[in-house]
Amino acid sequence: xxxxxxxxxxxAYLYSRLPxxxxxxxxxxxxxxxxxxxxxxxxxxxxxxxxxxxxxxxxGKGSVSHMLAAIAQAAGLKTGLxxxxxxxxxxxxxxxxxxxxxxxxxxxxxxxxxxxxxQIQPSFFEATVAMAFDHFAREKVDLAIVEVGLGGRxxxxxxxxxxxxxxxxxxxxHMDMLGDTLPLIAAEKAGIIKPGVPVVIGxxxxxxxxxxxxxxxxxxxxxxxxxxxxxxxxxxxxxPAHSRFDVWVNGVLTYPNLLVQxxxxxxxxxxxxxxxxxxxxxxxxxxxxxxxxxxLQSLTRYMGRWQFIGDRPVVLCDSAHNEAGLRxxxxxxxxxxxxxxxxxxxxxxxxxxxxxxxxxxxQARYYFAKADIPRGLDAEALRLQANSYGLHxxxxxxxxxxxxxxxxxxxxxxxxxxxxxxFVVAEVx
Numbered sequence: 008x009x010x011x012x013x014x015x016x017x018x019a020y021l022y023s024r025l026p027x028x029x030x031x032x033x034x035x036x037x038x039x040x041x042x043x044x045x046x047x048x049x050x051x052x053x054x055x056x057x058x059x060x061x062x063x064x065x066x067g068k069g070s071v072s073h074m075l076a077a078i079a080q081a082a083g084l085k086t087g088l089x090x091x092x093x094x095x096x097x098x099x100x101x102x103x104x105x106x107x108x109x110x111x112x113x114x115x116x117x118x119x120x121x122x123x124x125x126q127i128q129p130s131f132f133e134a135t136v137a138m139a140f141d142h143f144a145r146e147k148v149d150l151a152i153v154e155v156g157l158g159g160r161x162x163x164x165x166x167x168x169x170x171x172x173x174x175x176x177x178x179x180x181h182m183d184m185l186g187d188t189l190p191l192i193a194a195e196k197a198g199i200i201k202p203g204v205p206v207v208i209g210x211x212x213x214x215x216x217x218x219x220x221x222x223x224x225x226x227x228x229x230x231x232x233x234x235x236x237x238x239x240x241x242x243x244x245x246x247p248a249h250s251r252f253d254v255w256v257n258g259v260l261t262y263p264n265l266l267v268q269x270x271x272x273x274x275x276x277x278x279x280x281x282x283x284x285x286x287x288x289x290x291x292x293x294x295x296x297x298x299x300x301x302x303l304q305s306l307t308r309y310m311g312r313w314q315f316i317g318d319r320p321v322v323l324c325d326s327a328h329n330e331a332g333l334r335x336x337x338x339x340x341x342x343x344x345x346x347x348x349x350x351x352x353x354x355x356x357x358x359x360x361x362x363x364x365x366x367x368x369x370q371a372r373y374y375f376a377k378a379d380i381p382r383g384l385d386a387e388a389l390r391l392q393a394n395s396y397g398l399h400x401x402x403x404x405x406x407x408x409x410x411x412x413x414x415x416x417x418x419x420x421x422x423x424x425x426x427x428x429x430f431v432v433a434e435v436x
Contacts, residue, residue, distance in 0.1 A: 014110040017117045018097055021131060024124075042129040043163040046137040049123045053137075053144035054167050057087065060284065061167060063155040063196045064175025064209065066332045067277040070269070070312055071175055071209070072154040074281040075288075077306040078299030079150050080104055082291040087143035087151035089164070091132065094311050094433040101139040103146050105307050112142060132156050136163040150288075160198020171287045172199050172228075174219070175209040175280050178331035193218040205229045205287055209280030233283035239265075239275045247315055248304075250274055254282060262293070268303040271313030271325065272339035273332070311432050320417040321345070322410075324436055326429040328358070333366045336426060341368060345422035349374065349413040351435075352427035353406060354389060355382040363427075364396040371424075372416065373400025374409035378430035406434040 012020060047054050062072045069090050076088040086104055093099040098107035116138050117124070124134060136156075143151045153169070155162045177193045193215035200206050200222050208219050211232040223230035242251040242264065250270050254262035267278065278300075285296055303309050311326045313336075327336040340348070348371040354360065355378070367373075375390045377383040386402035386409075393400075403409035406425075413423045425435055 011118045012114060014114055017114045020117060021097075021134065039161060040163065040166055042127050042133045043136055043166050045127050046120075046123060046129055046133065047140065047166060049120065049127075050137060050141050051144075053140040056144040057148050057151050059151040059153050059167050059169040060171045060173060060288070061153050061155065061164065061169040061199050062173045062175070063159040063162075063199050064173075065178040065192070065196075065329065066327075066335075067175035067209065067273055067280065068154050068173075070273070070277045070309075071173060071280050071284070072152045073307045073309045074267075074269075074277070074300060074303060075173075075284060076102075076105075076152045077303045077309075078281075078285060078291050078296045079152070079288065080306050081299035081302070082295035084149040084290060085146065087139070087146065087148040087153075088307060089136070089139040089143075089151065090154045091135070091156050092429060094429070094436055099308065100135060101142055102308070103143070103148060105305075107308075108138075108142050113138070116141060130163075133163045140167075150290075155196075155199060158195040158198070160195050162199075165199055168201050169199075169204060171284060172201065172204055172206040173209070173280065173284050174199070174206065175277065176331075177210075177212060177215045178329065189214045190218055194222075197222040200226050200228055202226045203228060205231070207280065207283045207287070208232045209283075210234050210276060231283055233279045234276070237279045237282055239278055241275060244270070247321075252278060254278075262297075265297065266301045268301055268305070269309065269312065272335045274313075311429065311436055314432075314436055316436060317414075317423070319419040320349075320414070320421040320423055322414070322423045322425070324425040324432045326432045327426055328354070328363075328428050330362045330366065333363055333426070337366055337368060340422070340424055343422060346418055346420045347372065347422075349417050349421060349423045350400075351376060351406065351409045351413050351423065351425045351431070352389075353378050353386065353409075353431040354384045354427050355380075355430070356384045357382070358384070358428075360389075360392050364393055364398060367393075367396070367398050369397040371398070372413075373398050374413045375400060375402045376406040376409035376431065377404070378406060378428055379434060380430050383428075383430065406431050410435050 079086040088102045101108040238255040239252045250267045252265045314324045350371045351374045353376045375386045377386045390402040
């Protein structure tokens with residue numbers, strides 16, 4: 008049965024008929040790969056038709072995925088990139104050489120496979136993963152960079168057998184589904200390690216290293232911890248949205264003056280992971296690596312991470328939302344020059360605010376808002392909880408109203424930060 012809908016109708020169908028984790032939470036998380044495998048089988052197993060790199064981790068996996076895609080594109084490889092969630096446009100999740108999946112291709116996928124979608128009843132994420140793999144196979148990509156959505160072992164993307172597995176780091180997030188200790192979370196992330204496939208771990212941690220080493224030994228996979236081989240030192244940059252680094256490999260300065268079209272306190276760790284992964288992609292020369300990183304945003308539409316959207320006052324957006332990300336972001340923010348700090352923030356309902364709110368600086372003025380998704384935490388409820396941590400301000404009915412109020416209140420030499428949830432950032436970037 009082929010029922011052709013418009014693009015807006017197609018998106019409404021996907022959002023309304025298929026449970027979407029980022030809108031409704033854990034109820035949408037399917038704890039096995041059955042639906043994804045069934046959809047892929049129906050589509051002719053597109054996930055087996057292109058080489059891939061699989062990227063997991065608590066923080067940084069989106070940034071590392073975009074950097075990998077950029078350097079592959081710079082090397083002339085036709086490159087697919089699957090990431091989640093999206094900021095402004097659903098099609099940000101599925102790109103080939105930086106180009107969003109065409110609206111017609113999204114419409115055609117749903118129209119041509121609606122019977123299977125109705126029968127299998129996948130989650131939104133499962134359907135989107137299958138759509139991405141189908142698109143990459145049809146486009147005959149030379150390489151696909153596939154970002155894990157949640158966890159690893161049971162994530163819908165884990166039906167691929169990649170050329171390389173990458174795990175950026177392990178910290179606390181989604182503990183209701185992945186476990187409440189670092190070793191338990193690491194075990195879920197380690198689930199992407201496949202037999203004989205090399206794995207790069209971005210950050211070594213005494214509580215989790217043995218998890219990865221044991222899994223790699225069990226699967227006869229080589230494992231490298233990037234931070235044990237590489238070290239980066241940040242150099243003065245020409246603009247706030249760019250960074251420069253010297254990169255040391257085994258104590259030797261190997262890649263001096265490396266320009267990256269991105270910024271932020273997490274970038275050194277992500278760059279270390281990226282460069283170790285790059286060593287496993289022989290088609291990408293150093294020239295291509297440098298060009299890709301220097302043109303990261305223009306090649307991949309990289310956005311939402313340490314992104315400046317205003318000047319006088321400076322307005323900084325960052326999608327940090329868990330304990331490790333927020334700690335890193337505010338450590339850097341507190342060293343920036345400003346007269347007064349204004350923070351526009353909001354969270355999803357299932358976020359552990361007892362771990363997040365203590366990381367916010369008490370000397371800032373706050374503008375609390377509810378992200379425009381069902382999971383968004385009520386702004387007044389957030390304001391009341393924040394007050395107990397010494398964070399004071401007003402509640403606003405939308406993120407845009409909150410940012411507008413912050414802009415009105417801020418002096419030209421103040422700093423406005425939008426942070427707390429990717430869905431808060433998405434409304435203003």
